[in-house]
Amino acid sequence: MVASKTVDLVRLSWRILHMALTAVWAHRLRSCFVILGVALGIASLTIIVAAVDGAERKAYEIVDSFGPDAVFILGGDIRNRAVGQRTNTLSYADAEVLRQSLPGAYRVVPMRAQHNLPVRFENNKMQVSAIVGATAGYADVWNWPLSEGRDFSEEDIQRGAKVCLIGDTPANELFGDRSPVGRTIYIEKLPVQVIGRLSYRGFSGGGGSIDERIILPITTLTQRFNLDRKYFRALRVKFTSTENMDFHVENLTSLLRKQHNLAEGQPDDFSILTADEILGFLSMFKGGLLLFLGITAAVAIVVGGFVLANLFYLSVDERKSEIGLKKALGAKNSAILLQVLAEAVILTLIGSLFGMAIGMGMAQLLERLGILEILFSWKVFTYSTLSSVAIGILFGLRPARKAAAMVPIEVLKG
């Protein structure tokens, strides 16, 4: 008895599903509107989940490339900058002192850059957003392997040699498939020989691609492009081990304070950034992203749900006689309720597939524009599917109840 009841129930469910599919297909126009309404909501959800995951991955990548064994020193106090405070506070003398007397530090690299200079190779021209000055061993200091060629030597730096490393973007634009190594390019009017090519890194560091850069010996950059010879913007210090970073930072701070003759109680005139702080900043950014995009998605999904609810109310009204007929012919209330819910869920599921497609398309676009880093996963699929089923049931329930409550003798007249 129980077994045959189960068989009956499965058969009835299957038949109701079939009827729902037939009805959805028969009312194609209405179905399209519901699908569209839901798809937009799911599209935003897709973008959000992908973007938040992408942001998280990017955060770790940045920290990874920054290196857990390194700190970044900026001129001026970026946390609470006093009015009129100088930001040109880091000098060559500071770098030299750190290099010689900071325990555990094995590289101290001053950083200096020029922006948006024209670069030419034969007839190919482009504007390169970052021309960066560096000391020997750039690839090692930045954990950024070369895909071909060699790094700067100490001799290159001392001589102020006219050599450079080229980032992936300018290498592609200026040389196409050819190897840039050994060729001579012109930065403004200065001829420079390419000695190495940086591998593709592929994430944007806020404002332009990180791969769009050319690296010169810092001496060459200073002499040829008339930069301030005494001060520079930033200093990168790499330590031999990641242990005791707090201790290193403390040492560094007192050393620099002494070097800058800061009295007790006077604020620092420099800022030290560690990997942990960058991670903290990025997770704050991620939280903001989640909140902002989350609200947007919630609104979009609720709007989709209301579209569904409204169209289903109309539909139930329009199909009154069909529903009344089915009830007269022996369909129970539960069968009618299930059919309307099935129709709603079928449409929201199709909507969620479309939504994911739209979302991924938009995400690709955003990624290509360098606005967001996108990561796709089963998580996106699961969230979209579950929330679309939830919309279908939640917003389909009232129209479905209305349909189930119809009284055949009131509907079937004449």
Next chain:
Amino acid sequence: MSHHPVIHLEDICKTFSLAGQPVEVLKGISLQIDPGEFIALLGTSGSGKSTLMHILGLLDRPTTGRYNLAGQDVSQLPDERLSELRNSMVGFIFQSFYLIPYVSARENVMLPGLYSSTPGRVLKARAEELLTLVGLADRMDFKPGQLSGGQQQRVAIARALVNDPQVLLADEPTGQLDSKTSGEILDLLSDIHRQGRTVILVTHDLATANYAGRKIFLDDGRIKNS
């Protein structure tokens, strides 16, 4: 079984409330219908015949009185049970056909069977057999919109028979058809009756009622002795 009436009404009353005022529509109807009878239920509009038909068809419950259908008291059953009994015991034919416009004749005929436990293959075979019986063997895949009024009512008749019900309830089945087509439909109902089924024909038209074996006149909520 055949000595027992298929339908036995005892003192059926039905009261509606209209704008707060109780209105008595059926005032004590007692009636027996034997298996295999062809009954015409006659009455003008307002006579209560629609209400009586709804009660006979298990679409409504009497306020008081007893209704025995095939030996079972169905006067005050819950909705779920009434749905099951409508599905298995009663075949409905309506004045405006009420076919589902977006599915084929065959699927329309199968509809009541979909809510029963008849397996799909059996159901499909039965639908095709019935469509052949009503003369639509070559129209099974047509949608209602592609059929004439008479053909649509034939589909509805086939649908009413698909669950092999005890009672066929036809509410003004020729109300929307021309006289020639009406004759054909009534002939078809007579054929179905001759094959041993109980048919109740609800109408206001005496000529239509003449197809039946027994006429019951309803006037102001009571049965008039003819």
